[in-house]
Amino acid sequence: MVxxxxxxxxxxxxxxxxxxxxxxxxxxxxxxxxxxxxxxxxRHAYDxxxxxxECGQTISQPYVVAFMSQALEVGERDKILEIGxxxxxxxxxxxxxxxxxxxxERYRTLLAEAQKCFDTLGITNVTAMAGDGTRGWPExxxxxxxxxxxxxxxxxxxxxxxxxxxxxMVIPVGKETDVQTLVRIMKHEDRVxxxxxxPVRFVPLVEGVAREL
Ligand code: SAH
Numbered sequence: 001m002v003x004x005x006x007x008x009x010x011x012x013x014x015x016x017x018x019x020x021x022x023x024x025x026x027x028x029x030x031x032x033x034x035x036x037x038x039x040x041x042x043r044h045a046y047d048x049x050x051x052x053x054e055c056g057q058t059i060s061q062p063y064v065v066a067f068m069s070q071a072l073e074v075g076e077r078d079k080i081l082e083i084g085x086x087x088x089x090x091x092x093x094x095x096x097x098x099x100x101x102x103x104x105e106r107y108r109t110l111l112a113e114a115q116k117c118f119d120t121l122g123i124t125n126v127t128a129m130a131g132d133g134t135r136g137w138p139e140x141x142x143x144x145x146x147x148x149x150x151x152x153x154x155x156x157x158x159x160x161x162x163x164x165x166x167x168x169m170v171i172p173v174g175k176e177t178d179v180q181t182l183v184r185i186m187k188h189e190d191r192v193x194x195x196x197x198x199p200v201r202f203v204p205l206v207e208g209v210a211r212e213l
Pocket of ligand 1: 091
């Protein structure tokens with residue numbers, strides 16, 4: 001099967017699993033996931049599974065990317081912050097749904113690879129930075145939406161502070177070794193509403209910029 005056919009099959013599978021947002025499905029259709037996975041795994045690029053990338057990290061499972069994108073209820077004018085660029089795939093999907101994506105990664109190696117993919121695809125509304133995402137991106141706040149693609153032991157208050165009133169954040173919460181819970185946070189004027197969405201497994205959110213050889 002060629003990649004285009006595999007991609008259509010993946011999209012039909014996502015639809016069957018409850019991904020109904022047409023904009024999200026169309027964004028996934030537009031992004032060639034094969035570009036974001038290491039060459040050795042290219043033939044699995046359209047399997048609905050997470051795959052290893054460099055620096056011991058992972059590119060998320062397409063279903064999880066679609067589910068998180070849908071849960072964010074992204075608007076066309078939104079400014080989104082992503083913590084954990086990884087391969088850049090989730091950021092590329094979001095780039096087709098909103099005005100601008102700011103994404104932070106603690107491994108420079110991963111960031112450079114992701115930036116190459118954005119350049120290859122002509123994606124110009126993603127701004128990527130090497131840094132510690134646990135502090136958010138103070139120069140660019142507030143954000144309409146925040147997506148964290150690494151598991152945090154607790155929800156970082158700094159990130160809630162950088163979210164607009166009426167804004168939504170989606171974040172996996174829990175220890176590295178346990179099954180974590182994907183949580184959706186809605187910031188109201190006077191309170192923060194938390195909804196548990198589903199069990200997930202992500203690599204951990206680690207403080208500080210990574211030391212690389
Ligand atoms: N969104 C990614 C998934 C990447 S996995 C994708 O679509 O491929 C999670 C990523 O979060 C890893 O690359 C890891 O290095 C990064 N990460 C973990 N803690 C971080 C932190 N404090 N700041 C920025 N990135 C972090």
